[in-house]
Amino acid sequence: MKKISNILIVLFLSSHLSTAQTTEERITSVLQQFPAQNAKQLQKNIEGMAALGQSGIAQLATLLDNATQEQLTQIQYAVGGFSYFVTQNNKEDWRKIAAQAYTEALQKVMNKEQKAFLIFQLQQVGKDEVVGTLSTFLADEKLSGPAARALGKIGTPLAGKTLTQALYGASETRKIALVEALGDARFAEAASALEPLATSPHIDLRKVTLYALANIGVPSSEKILLSAATKVAYNYDQANATASYLIFLNRLIENGHKILALKAADALHKSTPSTQQIPTHIAALKLLTDIQAGASMPILLKAMESSEVSYRAAALKFAQKYINPTTINLWIKALPKAKPEVQAEIIE
Amino acid sequence: MMNKNIAATTSRRKFIKGTLATFAAFSIVPRHVLGKGFLAPSDQLTKGIVGVGGMGRGHIPYAGTRVVAICDVDTRHLKLAMDEIGKDVKTFADYRELIQLPEVDIVHVATPPHWHGIIAADAARAGKDVWCEKPMTRTIGEGKRLVEAVQQHGRIFRLNTWFRFESNFYGMRTTVKPIKKLVESGLLGWPLKVTVSRHTGFDWKFYWVGKTDLTPEPVPAELDYDRWLGPAQYKPYNAHRVHGTFRGYWDYDGGGLGDMGQHYLDPIQYFLGKDDTSPISVEIDAPQQHPDAVGTWRRIEYTYADGCKIILDGEGKDENAPYSEGPNGKLYPNFRSDIPRLTIKLAAFPDSEPQVTDFVEAVKKRQKFALNEENGHRSCTIVNMGLAALRLGRSLKFDPVKQLFLDDEGANRLIDQPMRGPWTM
Numbered sequence: 165m166k167k168i169s170n171i172l173i174v175l176f177l178s179s180h181l182s183t184a185q186t187t188e189e190r191i192t193s194v195l196q197q198f199p200a201q202n203a204k205q206l207q208k209n210i211e212g213m214a215a216l217g218q219s220g221i222a223q224l225a226t227l228l229d230n231a232t233q234e235q236l237t238q239i240q241y242a243v244g245g246f247s248y249f250v251t252q253n254n255k256e257d258w259r260k261i262a263a264q265a266y267t268e269a270l271q272k273v274m275n276k277e278q279k280a281f282l283i284f285q286l287q288q289v290g291k292d293e294v295v296g297t298l299s300t301f302l303a304d305e306k307l308s309g310p311a312a313r314a315l316g317k318i319g320t321p322l323a324g325k326t327l328t329q330a331l332y333g334a335s336e337t338r339k340i341a342l343v344e345a346l347g348d349a350r351f352a353e354a355a356s357a358l359e360p361l362a363t364s365p366h367i368d369l370r371k372v373t374l375y376a377l378a379n380i381g382v383p384s385s386e387k388i389l390l391s392a393a394t395k396v397a398y399n400y401d402q403a404n405a406t407a408s409y410l411i412f413l414n415r416l417i418e419n420g421h422k423i424l425a426l427k428a429a430d431a432l433h434k435s436t437p438s439t440q441q442i443p444t445h446i447a448a449l450k451l452l453t454d455i456q457a458g459a460s461m462p463i464l465l466k467a468m469e470s471s472e473v474s475y476r477a478a479a480l481k482f483a484q485k486y487i488n489p490t491t492i493n494l495w496i497k498a499l500p501k502a503k504p505e506v507q508a509e510i511i512e
Numbered sequence: 513m514m515n516k517n518i519a520a521t522t523s524r525r526k527f528i529k530g531t532l533a534t535f536a537a538f539s540i541v542p543r544h545v546l547g548k549g550f551l552a553p554s555d556q557l558t559k560g561i562v563g564v565g566g567m568g569r570g571h572i573p574y575a576g577t578r579v580v581a582i583c584d585v586d587t588r589h590l591k592l593a594m595d596e597i598g599k600d601v602k603t604f605a606d607y608r609e610l611i612q613l614p615e616v617d618i619v620h621v622a623t624p625p626h627w628h629g630i631i632a633a634d635a636a637r638a639g640k641d642v643w644c645e646k647p648m649t650r651t652i653g654e655g656k657r658l659v660e661a662v663q664q665h666g667r668i669f670r671l672n673t674w675f676r677f678e679s680n681f682y683g684m685r686t687t688v689k690p691i692k693k694l695v696e697s698g699l700l701g702w703p704l705k706v707t708v709s710r711h712t713g714f715d716w717k718f719y720w721v722g723k724t725d726l727t728p729e730p731v732p733a734e735l736d737y738d739r740w741l742g743p744a745q746y747k748p749y750n751a752h753r754v755h756g757t758f759r760g761y762w763d764y765d766g767g768g769l770g771d772m773g774q775h776y777l778d779p780i781q782y783f784l785g786k787d788d789t790s791p792i793s794v795e796i797d798a799p800q801q802h803p804d805a806v807g808t809w810r811r812i813e814y815t816y817a818d819g820c821k822i823i824l825d826g827e828g829k830d831e832n833a834p835y836s837e838g839p840n841g842k843l844y845p846n847f848r849s850d851i852p853r854l855t856i857k858l859a860a861f862p863d864s865e866p867q868v869t870d871f872v873e874a875v876k877k878r879q880k881f882a883l884n885e886e887n888g889h890r891s892c893t894i895v896n897m898g899l900a901a902l903r904l905g906r907s908l909k910f911d912p913v914k915q916l917f918l919d920d921e922g923a924n925r926l927i928d929q930p931m932r933g934p935w936t937m
Contacts, residue, residue, distance in 0.1 A: 199800040199807075206800050206905050237724040237802070244803030248904045251922020277748065281803075284745065288925055310745065313930035340933040348930055368934035375936040400638035402608045404936070407637040410664060440614075443639035446666035477878030478666030 190216060191224045198241035210249045213242060214258050218265045221246070225269035228278040240281070247285040262289045267297045280310045287314035292322050302330040302342065309341040316345030324351030331357055336366050343369065347376025355382045362388045367403055374408035381415025383424055390428070398436050398444040410447050417455060426455045439472065446478040453482040461491050465498050468506050476509055557872055560616040560640075562607045562631050564593035565755060567645055568622035571672075572596055576872035577618065583610045585739040586732075586755075605736060607631050611638040618643055618875065626744050626764045629654035629937050632669070633661035641668040641875045646774040648885075648892035650765065652915055653928030655889040655896070657937045662885040670871045670881045671888035673775045676782040677869040683713010684835060685846050689864065691836070692783040694843065697861040699851055701840035703818055706780050709825030712835045712845055714776050716826050717768035722760030722805025726750040743931035747804070760806050766899040767806035769824070773895035777822065778883065781894065784820055787887035790912035791894060792817050796901045798826075812898045817912070824898070900926045 185193065194213050200206035213221060228239055243266075250258040266282050266289070273279055283301065286294045287310075295318065301311035312330075315323040327346050331339060343361060346354045354376070361373040362385075374392055377385040389412045392405035399406060413432075416425040433448035449467060453460040460482075467479035487495075499507055560581035561568045569592060572579055579597050583604040584590045590603050604610045611619055611634060619635035620643040621628055629649040632642045642662065648671050649655040662669045675681050681688050694700060708714045728748035731737045737749050744763040747753065752760070759765040766773075781787060791814035798809035812824040825833070834842035841851040851857070867882035868874050874881040893915070900923050901908045909918040917923035931937070 199802065200905075201799045202797065203905065233725045233727070240724070240803055241800060245800050245905065247803075248922060249906075251904070251920070251925070252906060253919050253921075280745070284803075287930070288922060309932060313745075313932075316930055317925055344933040344936060345930065347936075348928070371934050372936060400612060400634070404634070404637070407634075407661070414660075440639075443637065443665040443667070447664045450664050450666075474666050474878050481663075481666070481880075 187216070187220050187223060191220060191227070194224070195235070195238045195242055198238050198245065200245065206245060206249070209242075210246055210258075213246050214261065218261050218268070221261065221265035222268035222272075225266060225282060226272045228269070228281065229273045229275050243282075243285060247288045251289055259289050259291075260293065263291070263294050267294055270297060276306050279307055283307065283310040283314050287317045290314060290318050292318070292320050294318070295320070295322050295326050298323075299326045299330065302326075302334070302338070305335070305338065308334075308338045312338075312341040312345040313348075316348040319349040319351075321351070321353075324349050324354060327351070328354045328357050336364075336369055340368055340372050343376050344372040347372065347379040350379050350381075352380050352382050355380050355385055359385060359388050362392060371403040374403060374405055375411075378408040378411040379415060381412055381419050381421075383416065383421055385412065386416075386424070386428065394435075398432070398441050400443075406444055410444070410451070413451050414454075417451075422455055425451065429455065442472050442475055445472075446475055449475070449479060450482055453486075458486045458488075458491060461486065461494050465494060468498065468502060468510065473509075476506060480509060555876075557617040557875055558615055559618045559620055559643075560610045560613060561593070561620045561622055562610060562635075563621065563623035563627070564589045565622070568620070569593050569596060571620055571622060571643075574872075580615055581610050581613055583607045585736040587734045605739070608634065611635045611640055616640060621645060624758045624764045625650045625770065627742055629658045630743060630931075630935055633658050633937055636661045636665045636667040636669070639665065639667075643670045643672060643871065644888075646671060646673045646892070647765070647770050647895050648774065648888045650770075650896075651927060651929050652893050652896045652900075654937055655892050656915060659885045659889050661937075666878075668871075668875050668878065668881060669885040669888070670874070671774070671778075671883045671885075671892075673778055673883065675775060675779045677867050677882045681779055682776070683711075683845050685713075688779040688783060690847060690858070691779075691843070692864045693861060694854075694858060695783045695785075695836075696864055697858055699841060699854070699857060700836065700838035700843065702838055703816070703820040704784065704836055704838045705821040705823065706784070706836045707823040707825055707830075707833045708776050708780070709823075709830075709833065710828040711825075711831050711833065715768075715772070716824070717772055718808045718826070720757075720759040720765075720767040720771055721807055722757075722762075722767075722802065723752050724802045724805045726752060726804075741932070743935035745932060761804060762801075762806055762899075762903060763804070765806075766895065766902075767808075769809070769812075769895060769898055769902075770806075773898065774888075774891050776824075777894045778888070778891035780822055781887065781891045784816070786816060786820070787890055789816070790890055790910060790915070791815055791822070791897065792912060793907065793909050794897045794901045795907040796898070796905075798902055798905075800905055801902050807902075809902055812901070814894060814897070822894070 197209045197212060200209050225243055231239055246262055250262045266285050270279060270282050286298060298311045298315050301307040312327060315327050327342050331342050334342060343358060358373055358376055361369060362377060364370045374389060377389055389409045393409035396405050413425050413428055429448050429451035433452060436445040436448060452463055464479045464483045468476050470476055495510060499510060556576055556578045558580045559577045561579060562583045564582045564584045579601060581602040582590060582593050585605055594601060619640040621631045622645050623631060625647050628644055632644045635642050649658055676688050680686060729750050731749045740754055759767055759771050793815045795813045796809060797811040799807055801807045810826050814822040834844050836843040841849055843849050868879045869882050871881055897910055904922055908920055908923050911918055
């Protein structure tokens, strides 16, 4: 019902205003109303803007190119306000108008900063209808980043496929934005295209690739992510290899691969006994606890035998979630055998 | 009626503690016996500060700590900090090098907020405990991931606002402790409405607004502007974007609400017993916001599932509004109330549970700090809900469990905002 009324308002205002003013005059008139001082005026201004129709809004947005500073501010208020307004529920028809109008304006606006502003609007309002337009900027050194991030936010299979295809032949710098966007979109079909990049000598590209593969979380990436984490002895490095492996294992759990995640977490736990590896050792313990839930009590109790105070403290914290009248007896039973400082920690 | 959240949390803690304490009554446990990894009380913790502008330099001296490394993308800041600390301090332009130093125990994140989540999460992954300035993160999504990173690696985290446990709470002219006790006593009734306005001593600092007419300027030779922007989208340099005035731009912070919101809201969340949840809606009354520059607002109203409300009054229209009011009474600054003989009545109730308020001790004993990654994320979520509503120009509904806005894709696109590579969280 709301959709119909929105269309009627647009049609009414279009026909009413068009008889009195040229498009240029109407645009000037609309712009003068921005910024709105309250919600009621914003609604009115947005209706006025919608009444310009797709071509009118495109024309308004095209003014970004040669505007005076004062006009530029008004256009930014108008376009930015329209973009945010049309993303709410029941404004699908206006959202489409916005997406198509900005697409049209992007072909005409020459200034790259203003193009980036319009691409950011598509990041807010765009769906599949703008993927084709955004793909044309993926080869542009300055605009490929904003375009890739917009596509990542749109996050549909078509957007993912477009980002994946753009990887071929892209420079290292452009690849960084493409790969990160694929990770943000969690586009599983991209995993095989990304996996070879995980060993790139370019540390930034390697970092975002590990991040992307971790977020996507398909089992085929396990060896690659494990290998990267092993190379840094499961410690922190600038490529975030260990953190990516941990995120990957969490994602495996989310994606239903619990057995694989359990096996990997157990191996990681056993591979990280040194003092330097304690943060990763704790992370592995958390994974084991998250997967096994209440059944993880034996390993948590065993953790209290560790000489590392931060490891014991973490184990106690992980155990709290699963403490109940049954499991608490296991802890009471363990108390007499514990060292005095551990007894104190458990009780406290 | 007492808040159910407060009651449930307390009773669970009591059950665990009570059961173990019964057993402990038969054991002699010398508390001073310390294990491996335990730092002796006399040991100073070593600190690396990332971001040594005005905020970072203000945190150089802190009891029980010693600064051994600093990092900044502006060499002027590094020089000023070195003048204060001494030439032996290690200096870096890249925080990733600082967080790998084995001699650093704590990483203090004092950068602009668009860097907080990334640096704090990486520091946790590098095995460091973290002290982070407010607002904790610039988006709700970054907050969720920071909580995961801290907890996954078993780190101790402190968010740097302190009013839930010390100092007079601005114009209330009392600490939060008696307010918490009053709320828990049920004497005001339930649900409560809390109003944060200048009449109760809370200034929203509307001078933190951005400019809408910035023109490009040359980048100073001392500043690595690309690194300063980091995950934020590239915009041409203008001095107003950085350093003392960055709060006026959505890409880096959220104006006065970003600056002061967590200072004012975190104690409210604490005394309402809402540390593990978030409001279910936010309503705004504000002028339209510019897409780049943060503007002002008139009123922001948050509502929790049980009917509790927090009103941020930007105009201060109602001079007589109480700070907090429930069905049975009102509370004003100086602990004034319309409840007769309030102090005497309150004396019959127990004090609130004690908090861990010494960060150095929390790190040494591996205890959760009073204001930590979990409740800090929740109070920052209140701020970020308000900022999202302001940017969009509309009221929003929120799911505190999923931590997503309801039926509003535009709002949800602001929860996780894409980062400029190679920065990730």
